[in-house]
Amino acid sequence: MMLLTFAIIVIGLATLALAMERHGEHLPATLSGRHAAWVLRVLGCSALVCALVLLLLVTDGIPAALIWLGFLAPGTLCIAFGMTIANLIHSRR
Amino acid sequence: MGGAVMSEHDILPSARDRLRDTARPLRTAMAGVHTWAGLLFGCLVYFMFVTGTLGYLDSEIDRWMRPELPPAQYSLPSASTAQHALDYLQSHAPAARRWNVQIPVDRNEPYLRVQWLSAEPGQDSQSAWLDARTGARIIVRDTGGGQALYQMHWRLHYLPQSIAEWIIALASMALFLTLLTGVVVHRRFFADFFTLRLGKGQRTWLDAHNLASVATLPFQLMISYSGLVFLMFSFTPLIATAWYGVSPGAGRAFYDELFPPMAVATATGNRMPSVPVVQVLEQAKIHWHGAEAAVLDIQNPGDAHARIHVTGNFAAGPVRTAGSLVFDGVTGNLLAERLARQSTPRTARDLLLGLHEGLFAAPVLRAMYMLSGLLGCVMIATGMVLWTVKRRQRAARSTASALRGLTLVERLNSGVIFGLPIAIAAYFWANRLLPVDMDSRGQHEVHVLFGVWVATLLYAAFSASGRAWRVLAWCAVLGFGALPVLNMITTHRHLGYSLPAGDWVMAGFDLGAIALGCAFALAACAMKKRGCIA
Numbered sequence: 001m002m003l004l005t006f007a008i009i010v011i012g013l014a015t016l017a018l019a020m021e022r023h024g025e026h027l028p029a030t031l032s033g034r035h036a037a038w039v040l041r042v043l044g045c046s047a048l049v050c051a052l053v054l055l056l057l058v059t060d061g062i063p064a065a066l067i068w069l070g071f072l073a074p075g076t077l078c079i080a081f082g083m084t085i086a087n088l089i090h091s092r093r
Numbered sequence: 094m095g096g097a098v099m100s101e102h103d104i105l106p107s108a109r110d111r112l113r114d115t116a117r118p119l120r121t122a123m124a125g126v127h128t129w130a131g132l133l134f135g136c137l138v139y140f141m142f143v144t145g146t147l148g149y150l151d152s153e154i155d156r157w158m159r160p161e162l163p164p165a166q167y168s169l170p171s172a173s174t175a176q177h178a179l180d181y182l183q184s185h186a187p188a189a190r191r192w193n194v195q196i197p198v199d200r201n202e203p204y205l206r207v208q209w210l211s212a213e214p215g216q217d218s219q220s221a222w223l224d225a226r227t228g229a230r231i232i233v234r235d236t237g238g239g240q241a242l243y244q245m246h247w248r249l250h251y252l253p254q255s256i257a258e259w260i261i262a263l264a265s266m267a268l269f270l271t272l273l274t275g276v277v278v279h280r281r282f283f284a285d286f287f288t289l290r291l292g293k294g295q296r297t298w299l300d301a302h303n304l305a306s307v308a309t310l311p312f313q314l315m316i317s318y319s320g321l322v323f324l325m326f327s328f329t330p331l332i333a334t335a336w337y338g339v340s341p342g343a344g345r346a347f348y349d350e351l352f353p354p355m356a357v358a359t360a361t362g363n364r365m366p367s368v369p370v371v372q373v374l375e376q377a378k379i380h381w382h383g384a385e386a387a388v389l390d391i392q393n394p395g396d397a398h399a400r401i402h403v404t405g406n407f408a409a410g411p412v413r414t415a416g417s418l419v420f421d422g423v424t425g426n427l428l429a430e431r432l433a434r435q436s437t438p439r440t441a442r443d444l445l446l447g448l449h450e451g452l453f454a455a456p457v458l459r460a461m462y463m464l465s466g467l468l469g470c471v472m473i474a475t476g477m478v479l480w481t482v483k484r485r486q487r488a489a490r491s492t493a494s495a496l497r498g499l500t501l502v503e504r505l506n507s508g509v510i511f512g513l514p515i516a517i518a519a520y521f522w523a524n525r526l527l528p529v530d531m532d533s534r535g536q537h538e539v540h541v542l543f544g545v546w547v548a549t550l551l552y553a554a555f556s557a558s559g560r561a562w563r564v565l566a567w568c569a570v571l572g573f574g575a576l577p578v579l580n581m582i583t584t585h586r587h588l589g590y591s592l593p594a595g596d597w598v599m600a601g602f603d604l605g606a607i608a609l610g611c612a613f614a615l616a617a618c619a620m621k622k623r624g625c626i627a
Contacts, residue, residue, distance in 0.1 A: 002457050010308040017287040062411045063458060066448075069311050070461025073468060080289045088291075 002067075003056050005051045009068075009075045012047025015040050017079050023086075120278060124276045127274035131476050132502070134267040136509045139473045141264060146466030147239065149451055149459055152200055154239025158600040159526045161233045161585040164596055166225040171196045171385050172371045177228030178207050178389075179370055181221070187395065188212050190360065190526075197225055200329035200331040201408050201452050202387065208540075235534040238526035242517070247323065250539060256325070262321065262328040269317040275306060282307070287442055297480045302475040304469045312465040312474070322442055328584055356419040356428040356607035358398040365397045368425035377418050377426065384409065391422060392399075399423060405433065413447030414439055442521035474510045479505060503558045505550065511565035512549030515611075516574030519545035521606075525583040574610025577603035 017023045019040035051071070055064040147154065156162055166174075178194040185191065186209040193208040202480040205225040214233060222231045237244075241379060249257040276282070286307060289300045307314065321328060336341040351424045370389070377386050390402040399422025405415035412434070419429040434440050447453060451462045480505045527534055549568070553561040581587035593597035 013287070020284065020287070022284065055157060061451070063455070064352060066309070066411075066454075067458050067461060070465065073308040073312070074462070074464055077289065077468075080287045080304055080308075083287050084289045084291055 001054060005054045005067075006075065008047050008051040008054065008070045009063050010043045010078055012051065013045060013072070013075045013079045014044075014082070016044035019044060023083050033066060109229070112122050120280075123274040123277040127271055127278050128480065129598075130267040130271045130274070131473075132480060133452050134264045134428070135273075135477045136236055137260070137264045137506070138268050139470060139477070139509060141261065141435065142466060142469045142473060143247055143517070144242050144601055146245035146470060147462060147599060148246055148467060149454075151239035151243045152203060153598050153602060154242065155579075156203075156404035156598045158236045158238040159233040160599070161231060162204060162222065163224070163231075163596070165197070167199055167203045168206065169197065169225045170191040171198070172374050173227045173376060174205055175370050175386075175389060175404055178205055178223060179391075180229070180594055181228055182207055182209060182225055182394070185209075185221075186211075190393060191218075192389075192391040193218075193392050194391075195383075195391065196387055198387045198406050199408060224327055226247055234524075235348075235531075236527045237535040237539055238308050241521070241535065243258060247320075250543065258327045262324040265317055265320040265324070266328075269314075269321065270417045272306075272310070272313050272317060272556040278311070279303060279307070293480065295486065298479040298482055299420035302472060305475060309465045309468045309472070312462075313469055315445075315448055316465075316469070319445040322445045323449065325442075338391050339424060346591050352445040353431075355402070355431060356400055357418065358393065360396045361398050361613060363397040365399070365423045366397060367391075368401070368420070370401075373401055375402060376420070376425065378416060380427075380430075381405060381416060394422065397423060400428070411447045411453050412444045413450060413452065414440070414443040435601075439516065473499060477502070477506050477510065500558075504554050504556070504561065506553075507558065507561040507565050508546075508550035508553030511562070511569055511613075512546050512553065514613075515549055515565060515568050515572050516542045516546035518576065518606075520568065520574070521575070521576055522579060525579050564616055569613040570617060571612050572610075573606045573613065576610075577608040 019037045021037075024037065052068045054062065055068055058064075059067070096525075120470060149156075156165075163518050174196055175194055179192070179197075182192045183615045184193075188211075190212040191208040191210040191391065195202055195206040195208075197203050205223040206220060207223060208218050208220040210216070222233050223229065224540070225229055237350050247261055248254060249260065252260070265552070279285075285300070285303055287304075289304055290296050293300075333347045334343070337347045337381075373389075374386055378384065384405055386403045387406040388402075388404040392400045392402070401420040401422050403418045403420065405417070407413050407415045408416070417431040417432040418427060420426065421428055434443075451459065454462055481499060484499045485489070485503070487500065491499065520538055520542040525536040527537055527541075532535065553565065556564070577588055581589065586596065586599045588600060590596070591603070
C-alpha cells in the first residue's frame with residue numbers, strides 16, 4: 001500500500017508539474033493551453049488527496065499525514081530529476 | 094500643470110511604483126537576514142542537522158558499534174525480562190540505593206539494560222547490558238555509540254550544558270528565521286517547484302538549494318520550531334520568572350510544579366522482601382488498558398520504604414509522553430500516579446517534542462525522517478556553497494577585505510561539508526580499531542572524531558579550494574566505502590554473516606556505508622570533470 005501511495009503521489013506531482021508553463025512543453029500540442037493546464041492541476045491535486053485517503057485507510061491520522069508529507073519530498077525530487085532529464089533530451093534533439 | 098488634466102494612466106503608474114518600492118526593500122531586507130543568518134550559523138546548523146539525522150538511526154548505530162550484542166530482543170515477554178534484570182541486580186548490587194531497568198519494548202530500546210546507584214554518596218551510576226533470554230551479562234565494548242552522536246546534536250561537546258543549550262537555541266532561532274525569510278525571498282516559489290537546471294554554475298546551486306528546501310519545507314519548519322520548544326525553559330526563562338519570581342527557590346518551585354516528585358520516601362534501613370515484579374507489571378498493564386511498561390525505577394530496593402516507579406513507553410505515539418505509576422515496593426499498593434496527558438498546553442508541547450524526535454516512527458516514516466534530514470543537510474550545504482559561488486563571480490569588484498572573507502569561507506566550506514562526514518567515518522573506524530580494554534574508550538572515540546575534523550579544516554584552510562574539495566571527497570569515499578571491509582577484518586558480524594542470518598541492522602549499516610561511499614565517489618568524479626566546485 002505504501003508503494004502504491006508513493007506511486008500515486010509521484011503521478012500527481014508529475015501532473016501538476018506538466019500543468020506548469022515551464023514543463024508543459026513536453027506535452028503534446030493537443031494537451032496545451034490554459035484549459036488543459038487547469039484540468040491537469042485538478043487531476044494532480046485529486047491524486048494527492050487520493051494518496052492521503054489511501055494512507056488514512058491503513059494507518060492513524062497523524063502518522064498518515066506525516067507519511068504523506070514525507071512522501072512529497074522524494075516525489076518532488078523524482079519529478080525534478082525527471083524534468084531535468086527530459087529537458088536534456090529535448091535540448092539535444 | 095499648465096491646465097493639463099491628469100489621466101488615469103498618470104495616477105495608476107505612480108501607485109504601482111509606490112507598491113513596488115515598498116515590496117522591494119522588504120524582499121531585499123529579508124534576503125539580507127537570510128544570507129547573514131545562514132552565513133553566521135551555517136556551519137553549526139549543518140553539524141546539528143548531520144548529527145540529528147544520524148540520531149534517527151541511533152539504535153542501529155549503537156548496535157553496529159557494539160557488535161557483541163545479539164539481534165534485538167524487544168519481542169520477548171516483559172515480565173520474564175524484568176525478572177532476569179532484578180535477579181541480576183539482587184546478586185550484583187543488593188545494597189544499591191536505586192535500581193533502574195530498561196525493558197526492551199521497541200526499536201528505540203531493543204535491549205535489556207540495568208543501572209544501579211551505590212548507597213555511598215559521590216559514586217557514579219554503573220550499568221550493564223543483559224541477555225533478555227537468560228539474564229546473563231553481555232560484555233560490550235565501552236563506546237558512546239549512536240547515542241553520543243545524537244547527543245552532540247543538542248549538547249555539542251566539550252562545552253558546559255548550559256552554554257551549549259544557549260548556542261543551540263540561538264542556532265535554532267537563526268534556522269527558523271532563515272527558513273521564513275527564504276520563503277519570502279524565493280520569488281518563483283511555485284514556478285520553480287520542480288526546477289533543477291544542471292551545468293549552469295550559480296543557477297544550478299540555487300536550484301538545488303531551492304529544491305532541497307521547498308521539497309522538505311514542512312519538515313524543516315517543524316524541526317526548527319520544535320527544536321526551540323525543547324529548549325524553551327532555557328531560551329525563554331522570563332515566562333517562568335514572571336510567575337514564580339527570582340528568589341533562590343523559585344526555579345525549583347517551577348520545576349517541582351511541572352514535574353512533581355511522586356511518593357518520595359527515604360530508606361529506613363529495615364530489610365523487607367519485595368513484592369514480585371510480575372504482580373506490579375500486571376497491575377500496571379491493567380491500569381493502562383493493556384499497554385506495557387517500559388522502565389522500572391526502584392528506589393531503596395529491599396527496604397521497608399522501597400518504591401517501584403513504573404513508566405510506560407514514551408514512543409507509543411506521536412505525543413511524547415507516558416504515564417507513570419508508583420507502587421509500594423513491599424505491599425505492591427499503588428501510591429501515586431502521573432497521567433500521560435495532563436493538560437492541553439503540555440500535550441501540545443509533548444506532541445511537538447514527539448514529532449521532532451520521531452521515536453514513534455515505523456520504518457517507512459523513519460526513512461522519510463532520514464531523507465528529510467539529509468535534504469536539510471543538502472539545503473544548508475548548497476546554501477553555503479551558493480554564497481561563495483555568487484561572490485566569486487563578483488570578486489573583481491570586491492574590496493580586499495571582502496575577498497579575504499570570501500576566501501576564508503570558500504576554504505572552510507569543504508572542511509565543514511565534507512570534513513564532518515569524514516570525521517564521523519573516523520569515529521566508526523576508531524570504534525573498530527581502538528583496543529577494546531582501553532580506559533575511557535568511548536571518550537577517545539569522540540576525540541578521534543573531533544581531531545579528524547580539525548585536521549580536515551586545517552587541510553582545507555591551507556589548500557586551494559578546488560583541490561581540497563576533491564581530496565576530501567575521496568577521503569570520504571575511503572572512509573565509508575572501506576568500513577564494511579574493516580568490519581569484516583575486526584568482527585564476525587560482517588556482511589558475509591549478517592546477510593544470510595537476516596541481521597538487517599548490521600547488514601543495513603554496512604550497505605548504507607557502501608552507498609555513502611558511492612555517493613561521495615559520484616561527487617568526486619563530478620568535481621574532477623568540472624575542474625571546480627562552481
